[in-house]
Every structure is written in C-alpha cells, then in structure tokens.
Amino acid sequence: MFENTFKNIDDLLYKDSGADSELDYIGQTSWVMFLRYLDELEQDKADEAALKGEEYQYILDEEYRWPKWAMPKDADGKLDNHKAMTDPDLIQFVDGKLFPYLSGFKLTADNPQTIEYKIGEIFSELKNKIQSGYILRDILEYADELPFRSSADKHELSELYETKIKNMGNAGRNGGQYYTPRPLIRAMIEVLKPQIGEKIYDGAAGSCGFLCEAYEYMYERMERSTENLKTLQEDTFYGKEKKNLAYVIGIMNMILHGIEAPNIIHTNTLGENIRDIQEKNRYHIILANPPFGGKERKEVQQNFDIKTGETAFLFLQHFIKSLKTGGRAAIVIKNTFLSNTDNASVALRQLLLESCNLFTVLDMPGGTFLGAGVKTVVLFFEKGEPTKKIWYYQLDSGRNMGKTNPLNDIDLQEFIQLQETKPETEKSWNLDARTLSEADGYDLSVKNPNTPEDAPLRSPQEILAEMEALDTETNTILQSIRELI
Numbered sequence: 001m002f003e004n005t006f007k008n009i010d011d012l013l014y015k016d017s018g019a020d021s022e023l024d025y026i027g028q029t030s031w032v033m034f035l036r037y038l039d040e041l042e043q044d045k046a047d048e049a050a051l052k053g054e055e056y057q058y059i060l061d062e063e064y065r066w067p068k069w070a071m072p073k074d075a076d077g078k079l080d081n082h083k084a085m086t087d088p089d090l091i092q093f094v095d096g097k098l099f100p101y102l103s104g105f106k107l108t109a110d111n112p113q114t115i116e117y118k119i120g121e122i123f124s125e126l127k128n129k130i131q132s133g134y135i136l137r138d139i140l141e142y143a144d145e146l147p148f149r150s151s152a153d154k155h156e157l158s159e160l161y162e163t164k165i166k167n168m169g170n171a172g173r174n175g176g177q178y179y180t181p182r183p184l185i186r187a188m189i190e191v192l193k194p195q196i197g198e199k200i201y202d203g204a205a206g207s208c209g210f211l212c213e214a215y216e217y218m219y220e221r222m223e224r225s226t227e228n229l230k231t232l233q234e235d236t237f238y239g240k241e242k243k244n245l246a247y248v249i250g251i252m253n254m255i256l257h258g259i260e261a262p263n264i265i266h267t268n269t270l271g272e273n274i275r276d277i278q279e280k281n282r283y284h285i286i287l288a289n290p291p292f293g294g295k296e297r298k299e300v301q302q303n304f305d306i307k308t309g310e311t312a313f314l315f316l317q318h319f320i321k322s323l324k325t326g327g328r329a330a331i332v333i334k335n336t337f338l339s340n341t342d343n344a345s346v347a348l349r350q351l352l353l354e355s356c357n358l359f360t361v362l363d364m365p366g367g368t369f370l371g372a373g374v375k376t377v378v379l380f381f382e383k384g385e386p387t388k389k390i391w392y393y394q395l396d397s398g399r400n401m402g403k404t405n406p407l408n409d410i411d412l413q414e415f416i417q418l419q420e421t422k423p424e425t426e427k428s429w430n431l432d433a434r435t436l437s438e439a440d441g442y443d444l445s446v447k448n449p450n451t452p453e454d455a456p457l458r459s460p461q462e463i464l465a466e467m468e469a470l471d472t473e474t475n476t477i478l479q480s481i482r483e484l485i
Contacts, residue, residue, distance in 0.1 A: 002156050005142050006164065012138050018129040026164050027245050030252045031126050032143045037255060038119070039066035040148040059116060064101055069093060070140045079141065087133025094128050094136070115261040118251055125244040125266065151258070158212070158256035165207045165249060179206075180289045180332065181368060184378070185213045187412040188287055188330035191360065191380055191419055196222050196231060198284035203269040203318055205239030208250035210287040212257045219258075233259050238283065240269040270296060270314050273303040274321040282324040289332035290315035292374070306351065308344035313337070316348060320355060323383040329356075335363065335375045338444040349442040353433060356381040360422070362415060363394045363446045367401030377446070387433040391422035394448055426450050 009029055013019040019028055042058055042065070049056035062068055072083035085093055106120025130136045147153045166179050194200055194214055202210045215237060222228050237259065241247040247266045254262040294311030301307045304317050312333050319329055337345060338361070352358055360380035368376060381387075397411045418428060429450050436442045 002146065002153075002160055005145055006160050008142050009139050012135050012142075013130070016130050016132050016135045018131040022164075022167055023245065024129055026249060027126060028129055028139075029164070030248050031122065031128070032139055033146070034122060034252055034255070035066055035070065036143045036146060037148050038115075041115075041260070059119070061101075064098060066144075069098065071144045084137070085133070086137045090133035090136055091128075091131065099123050099128060112265060113261060113263055118261055121266055122248050122251060126248055154256055154258060158253070161253055161256055162209075162212075165209075165253070180209055181407045182209065182213060183407050183409045183412055184332070184364070184368065185210055185287070186217070186409065187362075187416055188378060188380075189214055189217050190416050192285055192287070192328045192330055194218055194285050196228050196236075199235070200237050200285045200287065201283035201322060202239045202286070202288045203322065204288050204290040204315060205241040205250050205264055206243075206246050206289075208239060208253045208262070208264065210289070211237045211239055211250075211262075212253055214285075214287060215254075215257050215259065234261075234263075237263060239264045240267050242266075242268045268300075269318060270300050270303065270311070272318070274305070274318055275303075277318075277321045279324070282322055282327065284324055284327050286319045286323055286327070286329040286331070288315070288319060288329075290319075292334045306344050306347045308342075308348075310344070313344060313348055316352070320352065320383065323356075325384040326382065327384075328382050329380070331379045332376050333379060335377045335446065338377060338446065341441050346438075346441045349444060350438070352379070352381065353387045353436065353442060356383045356387065357385050358387045358390050358433075358444075360419060361390055361392045361444065361446070363392065365395055365397060365401060367405075368407055390431045390433060390444070391419075391428065392431065392446060392448070393418065393428045394446060396427060424450060 006029070009032075010025050013025045013028060019025055038059070042056075042060070046056040046058070058065065067073065069085065072080045074080040102119055102123035104120065105116045106124050109117035109120055111117065130139070146157065148157070162182070188210075194217065196218060200211065200214050202208070205211065215232065218232055218236070222232065237254070239250065239262075241250055241264060244266075247264065250264055251262055254264065290312045292310065292312035295309040296311055296314060301309065301314070304314055306313070306317060308314065316331060316333065316337075319331060323329055337348075340346075358379060358381040360378075362378040362380070364376045364378065366375050393415050395411065395415060397405075397407070399405050401407060414427075418425065422428070422430065424430060427448070427450075429448060431444075436444070
C-alpha cells in the first residue's frame with residue numbers, strides 16, 4: 001500500500017505543470033507528508049492528555065489542522081465534498097493562508113530545538129509548486145491513507161522515503177549530493193561504534209543519511225529504558241545543512257526514523273569562524289560526506305586557518321576543530337586530498353597527522369557514488385594524539401559498480417572484520433607515519449605494496465609456438481576420430 005501511494009503521488013505530480021523533476025516531487029511530497037505526520041502527532045498527544053484528564057494545547061489553530069482544510073470528513077469517515085476545498089479555492093488557501101501562517105512559527109517559537117520552529121523553517125524554505133487544485137486534492141487523499149502511528153508503519157515509510165532520496169541522484173547534477181550509499185555509511189558507523197551518551201554530528205547533513213543510520217545502529221543495540229530513548233531522540237544527533245530542499249528532506253527523514261524534533265540547523269556551516277568553536281560546541285563522533293569541488297569566496301575562507309577555495313578542505317578543518325579530544329571521525333573525501341601538492345593540501349595533511357591519529361584510510365573503487373566521476377577515500381581518525389601508523393584497505397568488489405551493480409553490505413564485510421586487527425593482506429597494508437615528512441609533502445597516496453605481481457608478458461614467438469602446438473594436437477585428435485568412423 002505504501003509503495004503504491006508514493007507512486008500514485010508521483011504520477012499526479014508528473015501531470016501537474018508546477019513540478020518538473022524528482023527534486024520537485026520529493027519536495028512537494030515532503031511538505032504534504034509533514035502536515036499529515038503533524039496531525040497524527042497532535043492526535044496522539046491529545047489522546048495521552050485525555051487519559052490523564054488534561055486538555056491538550058494544539059500547536060496549530062483549528063483552521064489550519066489537517067482534518068479542517070485538507071480532509072474534512074462526514075459522519076461515515078469519508079471526505080465531505082461539501083466542505084472540502086478544491087481548485088482554485090484549495091490552491092489560494094494553501095498559498096495565501098496556510099504557508100504564511102506556518103512560516104510564522106519561525107518567529108514565535110521559543111527556541112530552534114522545538115517542533116514549532118521546525119514547522120516555521122520548513123514552510124519558510126519550501127513553496128507550494130502544485131498548481132492544480134484538483135491534483136492537490138487527490139494528493140491529499142492519498143497522503144491521508146498513510147498511517148504514521150506504529151513503529152512498523154514508520155519503518156516502512158522511512159525505507160520508501162530513502163528510496164526516493166536515492167532516486168534523486170538520477171534527477172540531474174544536484175540530486176546526487178543528497179545521497180551517500182547506505183552500505184558505506186553503515187560500515188563507517190560499525191568502525192566508530194557510537195555509544196549512548198555520545199553526541200554525533202554531521203555539518204554537511206544533506207538528507208541526514210548518516211544521522212538516521214547512526215540512530216538505527218544505536219537504537220538496536222541500546223539497553224531499553226525511557227531515559228536512554230529520550231537521550232537518543234533529543235540529545236544525540238546534531239547537524240547543519242545549507243541547501244533549502246536538503247534541509248527539509250533531512251528533517252522529514254529523521255522524523256520518519258522516530259526523531260520528533262531533529263537538532264538540524266539550517267545554516268552555512270562554513271560561515272562559522274572555526275576560532276570561535278568552544279568545547280561546548282564539540283562532539284564525540286563526526287560522520288560526514290562534505291560536498292567537494294565547490295569554490296568558496298574569500299570572505300568564507302577567512303574563517304579558516306588554512307585558506308583554500310576547496311569546500312571539502314574547509315569542511316575537514318571544521319570537523320577537526322569540532323571534535324572533542326578523544327573524539328572519532330569518519331569523513332568521505334576526494335582521493336586527490338591524499339596526494340595534492342598545493343600548499344593548502346600539504347598543510348591540511350600535516351594538521352590532520354599532527355593533531356589526530358589517522359588510523360585507517362578506506363580506498364573506495366570508482367562507481368561508488370552514482371553520477372560522480374571522482375574516486376573517494378574515507379578517513380578514520382581520533383583527535384588528541386599524532387598519527388603513528390595508518391592502515392590502508394583497498395576495496396575491490398570484483399565488479400564494475402554502477403546503477404545496476406551498486407555497493408552493498410557484503411562488499412564491506414571483509415573491511416569491517418579486518419579493521420579490528422589491521423593485518424597486511426593483498427588488499428591492505430600499514431604505513432609508518434614516521435616516514436612522512438614536509439619534504440615529501442606528507443604524501444598519503446594509496447600505494448599498495450602487497451599487490452601480487454602480474455605474470456610477465458610472453459613474447460610473440462612463444463604465443464605462436466603454443467598456437468602451433470595446439471593446432472597439431474587438435475589435428476591429431478580429429479584424425480583419431482576419423483579412423484574410428
């Protein structure tokens with residue numbers, strides 16, 4: 001039912017002239033789903049209050065609640081066509097009253113870590129692009145069928161939502177930036193092993209895939225208690241995101257994973273001066289895949305000690321500064337970071353090696369990221385002590401990866417297992433950090449010393465001689481068969 005509902009909504013959006021791509025589809029689906037979720041949440045809270053003999057104070061005024069404007073129903077629980085708005089009244093209400101009302105919560109909410117503030121931010125950043133009131137009416141009816149109350153329902157919805165986020169990678173150049181392959185994220189989390197009480201951060205949160213997967217990992221392993229669940233939902237996951245649509249998608253993704261008011265801030269992370277980051281702003285664990293290839297302006301670069309226009313290099317400085325002493329990080333970055341000879345790259349590698357223990361480098365094969373033509377590595381490090389030894393692992397899936405052969409969990413099983421002992425194998429090796437120096441630019445290039453040597457190429461004369469010998473053998477066999485006949 002869930003999958004069909006999503007497909008039906010997409011089909012309707014395709015017919016509407018206001019939504020042009022998968023990016024638009026998920027943005028429009030998100031605001032409708034959010035209001036549907038909010039109605040279920042308010043109903044649950046109202047029921048809980050009633051059981052205690054208390055009166056629940058609704059977040060939304062009655063006129064703007066789902067049962068009033070979106071799905072007014074008759075005594076039989078069916079849509080009341082006499083009260084339900086449709087084209088053009090519905091579009092006029094949504095654009096002229098609903099969105100302005102909801103965006104106003106950003107100004108009146110007590111603090112940013114409340115659901116009221118999230119409501120205000122979401123509806124300040126998104127616009128309704130659905131132009132047909134008839135199509136919007138049908139979308140609202142489909143959304144009304146989605147149940148949000150049971151954990152099983154939320155789990156299935158979150159999986160479908162993840163699939164939509166993944167599909168955005170095929171919606172043009174901007175889509176892929178929202179999606180990091182989930183098997184890679186899960187492997188990064190397995191290595192860092194976050195624990196209850198630790199704060200986890202992603203300063204380039206996108207669709208919040210790292211935070212959602214970390215939530216799933218910790219939820220499955222934690223000791224069940226009200227206190228632990230409250231800590232997990234309210235005081236564990238933090239993120240920042242610059243892009244409007246990604247911010248909304250990330251909020252919705254975390255809500256579907258069970259986090260009511262996600263600690264995600266809509267801001268340009270790189271606009272923060274790293275010299276202002278204090279201990280209270282630091283985290284135990286950082287998981288991230290920062291955007292690379294961007295060119296930041298000079299005024300943004302002034303916020304950093306190592307000046308560079310490369311977005312990913314600025315993010316890496318931010319992450320190192322944002323880690324607590326003893327904190328662990330796993331960061332996806334372009335593999336050229338390991339070997340670039342420009343001053344900023346060399347200085348950044350030196351900073352990483354001297355302030356952190358870079359204990360593992362995971363070298364990813366081409367095709368890991370759909371639509372991205374660059375190779376990447378994952379840097380695993382712990383802040384507080386200089387690097388002594390680096391373990392490299394060169395992932396080889398044994399196939400060409402792409403849309404039809406994506407990265408999977410099995411591909412990363414060996415890496416996760418070997419990470420515990422960091423042995424030398426044909427795919428892995430150790431590098432003594434004492435061999436690195438300023439003279440060689442602290443070169444961290446992936447150079448596998450354990451790769452088996454290829455068999456030497458044979459000379460043309462040897463190949464021809466073997467072909468002649470095989471021909472002679474074949475002729476002998478054929479002659480034997482003729483004699484039998």
